Amino acid sequence: MSATTPQACNSCLGSGETPTDYGLVDCPDCGGSGVLPHRSVLVEWRARDIERALAKGAAVTPEHARWLLAELRSARNALTEIIALAHDTEDPDAIGQKIRFTANRALGLYDVVPASAVPSAGAADSTS
Numbered sequence: 001m002s003a004t005t006p007q008a009c010n011s012c013l014g015s016g017e018t019p020t021d022y023g024l025v026d027c028p029d030c031g032g033s034g035v036l037p038h039r040s041v042l043v044e045w046r047a048r049d050i051e052r053a054l055a056k057g058a059a060v061t062p063e064h065a066r067w068l069l070a071e072l073r074s075a076r077n078a079l080t081e082i083i084a085l086a087h088d089t090e091d092p093d094a095i096g097q098k099i100r101f102t103a104n105r106a107l108g109l110y111d112v113v114p115a116s117a118v119p120s121a122g123a124a125d126s127t128s
């Protein structure tokens with residue numbers, strides 16, 4: 001991964017200001033900087049906007065719901081890919097296993113049962 005160059009804000013064309021009936025104010029999309037912040041910052045800003053709207057008693061808009069669903073699917077796809085990649089690790093500290101369990105805790109793809117509840121492979125072979 002590498003850092004990306006800042007992208008100029010399309011809403012204010014990089015000026016950082018937006019005209020209103022009461023004069024110029026900081027652009028709401030870039031916070032007045034004229035460049036868009038990193039995606040992780042944008043996600044946090046939007047999440048906070050939704051939380052503030054809900055705290056004021058406003059309903060979740062279809063636009064918010066679509067954005068939240070897109071973020072949810074994106075995160076779940078990334079975690080699923082992480083589980084698949086962690087299967088390929090061969091490390092003595094079982095870090096790959098810890099990564100798989102951590103990602104699965106969020107995804108719920110696999111049921112986790114205590115090792116004592118799992119019949120051993122040898123026991124299964126002896127019954128057949």
Ligand SMILES: [Zn+2]
Binds near residue numbers: 009028030032
């Ligand atoms: Zn802007």
